[in-house]
Each structure stands twice: as C-alpha cells, then as structure tokens.
Amino acid sequence: MPGDTPLVQFVNIQKSYDGEILVVKDLNLDVAEGEFLTMLGPSGSGKTTCLLMLAGFEPATYGEIYLKGKAINKVPPHKRGIGMVFQNYALFPHMTVSENLAFPLEVRNIDKSERETRVKRALDMVQLGTFGDRRPAQLSGGQQQRVAVARSLVFDPDLVLMDEPLGALDKNLREQMQYEIKHIHENLGLTVVYVTHDQSEALTMSNRIAVFDDGIIQQCAPPQVLYEEPDNAFCANFIGENNRFLGKVIEDYGDTVKVEIDNNAGTIIAKKVKVEGVGVRCTLSLRPERVTVNPEPGALPNIFSGVAEELIYLGDHIRTRFTVCGHDDFIVKIPNSADHAHLKQGDTVNIGWTAEDCRALDPSD
Amino acid sequence: MAIAEAQNEVITTADGVPLKISLKKALWQRKKTALLLVAPLFFFVLITFLIPIFDMLLRSVDNSIVAEQFPTVVVEIRNWELNSTELPDEATFQALFKDFKAGAIEKTISRLGRRLNYELSGMSSLFRKTARKIKKVETPESATETMIALDKKWGKLETWRLIKRESGKYTSSYYLSAVDAKKTSDGSISMKDEDRQIYLGLFWRTIKLSTAITLLTIILGYPIAYLMATVKTKTSNLLIILVLLPFWTSLLVRTSAWIALLQKEGVINDILVAIGVLSDDGRLAMIHNETGTIIAMTHILLPFMVLPLFSVMKTIPPSYVRAARSMGATPFTAFRRVYLPNTIAGIGAGGILVFILAIGYYITPALVGGTKGTLISNFIAHHISSSLNWGLAAALGAILLALVLILYILYDKIVGISNMRLG
Amino acid sequence: MNKIFKQALLAVATTTIVVAAQAETTLVIVSWGGAYTMSQQRAYHDPYMALNPDIKIVNDDSSSEGASKLRAMVEAGNVTWDLLDAEAPAAITLCDEGLVEEIDFDTVLDPAPDGTPASVDFGESIVSPCFIPQIAYSTTLGYRSDIFDVEPTKMADLFDLKKFPGKRALEKRPDPNLEWALIADGVPVKDVYKVLDTEAGVKRAFAKLDTIKDQVIWWTKGSQPMQLLSDGEVAFGSAYNGRLFQAIVVDKQPIKMLWDAQAIQLDGWVVPKGAPNKAEVMKYLRFASDTQRNADQAKYISYGPLRASSAKLVGKHADLGIDMAPHMPTAPENMKGAFFFDFLWWADNKDDLTERFEAWLAKG
C-alpha cells in the first residue's frame, strides 16, 4: 500500500569514485512503501553503486537520500535498518546457518528465546528448517541464497536491498527463486529495491522497473508499460526482442509520422513517440509478435513483401527470420495456432503491422 | 539365494577383467606419474632434512666414544659395582693404563676427557695432564699406583663412578644436561648446582621472547596487512615492497642501523633527550638486552606475519563486513564478530611461522641481544661451532623440535592445520 | 663468420689462460683479519708471492673460531686450510688432540743470521711441539680519555664503578677476565694462576666479575670493542694492543690505553693435519719465520716478534715513521704489572671454565 511520502527518495544524486567520471549522473527516484522496484541495466551502469549509497557504504558525492522523509546521508549503515542481500550472499563462513540468522538479532540485544523463535520462523519461511546447524559451505547455491534472503529479513527491516541475488544460480533454480522472493515480498508487505541485469527477471518480479544506462535512469515504469511503450530506443532494445529500422522522418501527421528507411528501402508509418518534426533521424521499434503474416491487402498501413530466410520451430511459436526493406534480420514470431501460415525457407510472403505497434523513437546510435 | 549371487557377482569390464583390477591398473599409471614427480623432492628432503634430523636424534644419545677410547676399561669395569666403596681392582687399572697410553699416543684421548668433562668438571684437565705424562711411562708393576701417582684424581671413587656410569653405548646425560639436571655419583638424578643451571632458564626466556615477538608482529602486522588488502593494487604493491625491505638489506647493514638507532648514544636516545623526555643520564638501554632482541627480531620477522595475513585478508570480500553493518553491527562489532574470525587462519599461520622462526633464530640475538637477549639457539650454535659438544647441541635441538611439534599439535587441535594459509 | 671465429679463438685463449692460472698452487692461510692480516700480507705474503710467482696466497679470517672449525673439518674429513694462525693455548690443545702437525724446528725453520738454531732463537715461546711462534701481543684496557676527571691508572679501576662509571666492553670468554678480576681483588700478579687453580679462587674471580656484570657488553670480534669505544658507548674496553695502537696513534681517537695487568699472549702458526699443500706451506713457513720477516711484521702493527734475533731489528712504522719499540707490549716500560698468560694452565682448564663462564653469563 503506497503511503503518502515515498519510503525512499533519491534527490539529485551524483556519484564519482575517482573525481573524473560520474558513475551516477543526477539520479532522481522515489520508492513507495510496499513497492518492488527493480533497477535494471547492463553491467557497469551504476546499479550497485546506488544500492551501496542507499545502504550507507558509499557516500553520495552530491545530492540527498531520504528514508521515510529523513535525510540519511550522515546516518551510519548500522543505524539505517535496511536489510541487504549481496551478490555473493556474504554468508559468514565461520558461523552456522542459525548463527548467521541470529547475528542481526544478537547485535540488537534481542533475548535468546525470542531470537530462537525468530530464527526458526525465518528458516521455515525459506524451507530450510532442518539446516540450522550446517555451515554455509555445506549448502548448495540455492540454499545459500535462501539463507541470505532469510537473514536480510529476520530483523524485520522496512526495506530490503537485493543486489543480483540470483546471478549465480542456474536457470531453473533462478526462476523458482524469483517466485519465492516475489511471494515473500507480497506476504510480508516488504519494500524491496532489487538489482538485476536480467530483463526477464525484472519483468517477472517488479512493480516498477528503473532502467539504468550509463548512470542515468532511462525510464522508470511498470513492466507492461516498459515493454509495450518504451520511451526510447535503449529501453526498447534492452527489454524484450525488437526489430529496428533506422531512418528519417519525412512527414508528420500529428499522432503518426512517415519515415523513410535508410538506403531508400521503403517508407513506414509509425507512432510518433520521441521524434520532433520532419527531417530528424529516428529509430523505429517493432516487437516480433506484433507482425502479421499474409495480412488482408490494405488492412494495415504497413505491408511489405518479405523472404523467409530461416525458420526455427519453438513449440508454441515459430521464429522466422525475414529479409524486409533491405534488412535481413527481421524477426517474426508466428504463433503455432491451428490456422497459421505454413512457410518454407525461401517463400516470399506479405507481412504487415499497424502504425500503433511501430514506435518512432530517438535515433540511438 | 539370488540376492546372494548378485552380491557375489564380480563386475567386470568389457574384456572380462574384474572392474576393481582394471581400475587399479588405470590408477597405478597415475600414481606412478605422481611418484615420479615427487621423487626428486623426496630424496632431497630425505638427504637434507630427514637424515640429518635422525642423525641429530642419534647423536643426542650416542656415547660410543667411551667404548672407542676405553675398549678394555669398559669390559673390566663390569666387575666393579657403582656403589662400591673401594677402587676397582688392579686389572681395571691395567686396562686403564693400556687404553690411556694407546689413546695418548694416538692423540685421541683428550676427546674422551672433553666428553667426560660434560659430566664432571676437572676431567678434561685430568685427561690432558695424564696424556702428556703417560707417554714416557713403561708398563708398570702396579698400574693402580702408577696412575694415582700421575694424578691423584685416578684414586678418587668419583672418577671411577663416572666412568662406570658412562660406559654404555648410549647415554641420557645430554638430555639431563639440557634440562639442567645431572646424575649424582650414586646414579640418581638431581638438578645441577644453582650457578651451573642455564638451559631451563634459556628455554623459558626463548619461549617468553618468542611469544612477545609473535604478539608484537600481530599487533604491528595486522593493520598493515589490512591496509594492503583493501587499497588499490598499485598502493598495496608499494606496501609489500616496504614490508619486504628488511629482506633486501644485508644483515650487517641492518645490525649497524639498529645499533646506531638504539644504543645509549644512539639516534632515539638523542632525540628523547633533546626533546626533554629523558634526562641525559637516564638514557634507555634498548640494545644488548632483551629489548634489543625483541625490536630487531620483530623487525625481521614482521613480513612472515604480514604476508599470510595479507593473503587471507585478500580473500575476504568487503561484503562480509558490509553485511554485518547492514544487519545493525557497529564497526567494532562487525570487526570482532565477522572480520577477525575470518582472519584467524592467517593469524595462526603467521603466528606459528613467526614463533617457530623466532625460537630458532640465533644470528640477530647474538648481535643485538647482549647476554640477556640471547636465546637457546645461540647456545645450540655455540655448542655446534665453538664448544663442539654436539651431543648437548643435539639434545637441545631435539627438545626444541619437540616444542615445535607440540605447538603444531596444539595448533591443529585449535585451528586445524588444513586451515593454514601461508600466502 | 670471421667475427664468430675470432670470438671462438678468444674464448679458447681465455680458457687456456684460466687453466694455466689454476696450475699454480693456492695456499689458504687462516688468520685474524683486519689490520693483523694486513700486516702479515705486507710482511710475509706479498714478498713471498713476489719470489714465487706460482704461489697464490688466499686469506681466510676465521682464526677466532680456528680450533673449533678445524675440529669440524677433521671430523668431516675435509681439511681445506694450509696454515692456521692460532693463539698458544689453542695450538696446545690442537696438538694434544693430534689435529696439527708436530714440527722439527731446526730442520723446518732457518737459523738466525748468526747461526743460532731456530729452536734456541725462539726459545721459551715454543710452548708446544706444533706451535711455530710468531708474535707476542697483549690483551689490555682502553678507555675514553674525555669522560673522566681523574684518569684510570690500574686494572682495579675497571671494577670501580663509583669512581669510573660507565659501560665496559669485555671479551666473551673467561680469559683473561678471571685473572683481571683476581688482580683487581688484590691477588699479586705472580700468584694469579695458583689462586685460580682452586675452586675458591674461581669463585672469588666470578664474585669480583659479578660486581660489574650488569655494566658489561661482551664482545666476540676484535673490532667490536674499538667500535664501542669510538662511539662512546663504553667507558672501558678490553682490546688487543695492536688495535688500540691503530685507534690511538693512527686514527687519533679520544682513547687511551692502560698497560697495567696486560695479559701477554703468544700467537703463531700451526699446520693442520691433512693440509692440502703441506710441502708448499712448509717452504712458506721457512720464509715467513726467518729473522728479517719476523721483524718486518712490527712495521705494520705493534706486536713484538718472538725470535730473539728479530727483536733488535724492530724499527719504525712503515707508514707513520714512528719508532715502534715503545709500543710493543714487551717494551720494559710496558711490562711493569704485566703478566704472562699461562698457556698450559688454560689449555687444561679452558673447557671447564668456558662452560662455567657461559653458565655465569646466561644467569643474566
């Protein structure tokens, strides 16, 4: 339940480690109470740095971070009451699982019996009830991960930070853990700031995703908005699969624009999202699942003939690579429905899409 | 029935050879390679380490010199009782005369004198004096009278009891000496006179100083190692060079530097007097005593503490302390409960290394330790190269070896040898 | 091609030269190092090598551990020394133990210029059949001349901490410290060894040493007391008279020396049993011990030659041009109060007293 003031506020945060490069450039971000916010971005984009600043392990070079409305720049980490799960779990190797879990309670001087009940509850929560006496080294990666999550929650923090907690797990385990963490978040009503570079993980788990690139938040929005209405070429490209055309706006119709693809490969009508007027260069972005094969002639504003170069059978759909408008990397996902077109390699067919689904964005690179 | 058969059935490889045998064959190849790889080192260690240690242990009980120099005496003296109140019979004296004269002509007898002098002072000079005179004496009617005439000590029961006691092939006397004990003339064991006791005190001092040095290297080395493990590689390389600097200067340069620094008229005293901390006649004695040994050895052994600590600390991710802090631990608690326990292996390895090196060090204490700062190893070196009492040196060395082994066992019990990290 | 050929030729030529150089005999002579070895180099080695180009002499400064090292070498069956410069007591014990050669003095050594046989010319300084005497030296006291209002005059002052406070540097061995302790305690010089031969005497000597024990820095190498004296680290230091001569007369340090109760000792050559070049070293010995050579050494260091016939030849210092005779320990002026070290007594009692001395020291 989002409260009135955001739980966390980054205001004009800048960060440099060496005095030469800004790793975080003017970060402004609010995290509402109860929210699951993910920072998503390629490696080196400054996500961990943001978490460390929030947790108090790195000072912000400029700007102010607020927790529950209070500036916390001068509050030492141990007084911030923020739980944290680290990339490599950071379980204390010299303590048993139970001792690891009891640690935050001990330093808070919580008495022994209370400690034991809470440790037991936390262990049960992550289904490791019988593993209390083991050392971290005697657990599998997934089990260690659960202990790390349990440990970050055992002292009931309002806010939990997780820095790529699933990065070291294999695919199946990772997906399972995504749901577990998601459920814990929902059941406990936690606020989570989550860091990952895996876009599908971000889409699965988050209420909102902040896409980072080069120290800047490119877009911060709920998953479906981010996927369906990316604000710029980076987001469109980074999240989900995406066909791209580079070109130049030749006509502006208000809601839509007409774009001429480079090398005179044709013109496309697209939704005007982030282009300003006639003559500017832009990127067109089109999701593979939004392309229709063999459309009714004239039913769609954009219809081109394409040659099927490669077909990959993936069960629920057939991934087909076409050459269209001079691009030989145009991907179309043909659903494996009862009446879908059965193509062969080398077939020439018409394909088309709406102006709404093709977004005209900034000219990226 | 069927189950029993299945259990007895031998699993074979495709060619019908039992699996176990095939596996052994396959593994034997690997073992052979491993053995070949280890062989050169094994022989090297055998020749340069194990055999010398065995030889040392043997020497610490070896007493064959007595039977070599007194071949007839050791046979004759069997008829004489240790608690007898009379001198041995004429036959024994005849044997003494014969063996002694032969040894004097061969010029080997004084070595026996030196050997017996370890047990009873005056023996060396008795043997030397007698050897000089006996060469001119012909085989006598009464060897008893002749020998006593040569030196009246031959007429003393004490002398004969000593010879009787030490006539065996092996002796425990070196070990007794090494712990300041002796056999009295009636064969029982007692402590030596107060003014002849050395080694127990020295062992104690050695352990005390080595412990102090080990603690000092931990106190001084820990922060440096921490710094090295947490700063940029470039800076930490520079720090390593600084730490290793003592290794790159010759011992003599270092020693002169310490002397210049620490002596009464040295730099430190001069500065303290100049700024008024000390009065001119209250200058501190920091060299030629225990302080000198501790300062110099701490300096030399510091790298042996810093490097293992550094290598352990480098493997501790910063996230451990961060995790502890995020869970509410103050910096000190995070250090005490999380960082420190994870460096125990380094402290243990460094500590054991420094301690063992310290109890075996002798050059530095000899140079800067004066008499109060010398350690047991200085005496081992003294007995090996000056007094040539190799038996005693070996016994002292064996005790030191035992101390080290006990230390290892304790360490293994407490920390576990497999946790040791040396760099 | 041509260049490579030339290089090869050069390499062959060099090897040949090296091989040729190795064909000469190398004599390893062990001595005390420093100024003392230098005096032997200039008085004996250099002239001998000039006369015998096929002989090369290498110095080894191990004499301070000579006896024990030689024992260890013999034990290991690998003697590498040709000649050892040793003090008389060490020579006596080594001879007793059969580790050094006995010498037939009159056939091996040259007579004096007037025909006096070597055994007579060396006279009483032949203290062992293995010992070829060389020089007399003394162990005596040096003191800082700049710290006392009244300067010390006698051995007893070494033990007087009230009148002469400060650290003392003494050699880390029982002799001649025990003798000095007794002399300082009032034992007449002539009775020293009689007293020391009794248990009570030894106890008395140690008791006297106890009175200054915590003020003593013990030295093991001849250069150490000189360093300590020069640094002002000690007020007194026992030292060899030749080193004191060097520091006082040559280097002009603020140091003076006491001749009182100087312990006159003898130093000479012994030939190790199994010396690798025995025949050659005997020829060298004949040269180095002749009357002129024995006197020559005194041109470089203030130690007295032991041939009666050499004594008259002692002249001036080779570099400073000063008269050396008054700086010799045996100069009549310096002999008042001096005592002769009893070599035989020490040869017999050294093992015993060294052990007691070490124990006494370790009591700290």
Ligand SMILES: Nc1ncnc2c1ncn2[C@@H]1O[C@H](COP(=O)(O)OP(=O)(O)O)[C@@H](O)[C@H]1O
């Ligand atoms: N301690 C540090 N010192 C200097 N530079 C750092 C440090 N930590 C991170 N950086 C740099 O800051 C940038 C952002 O790093 P980080 O926040 O770890 O990125 P992410 O977590 O998104 O992969 C990177 O270029 C990285 O090299």
Ligand SMILES: [Mg+2]
């Ligand atoms: Mg990161």
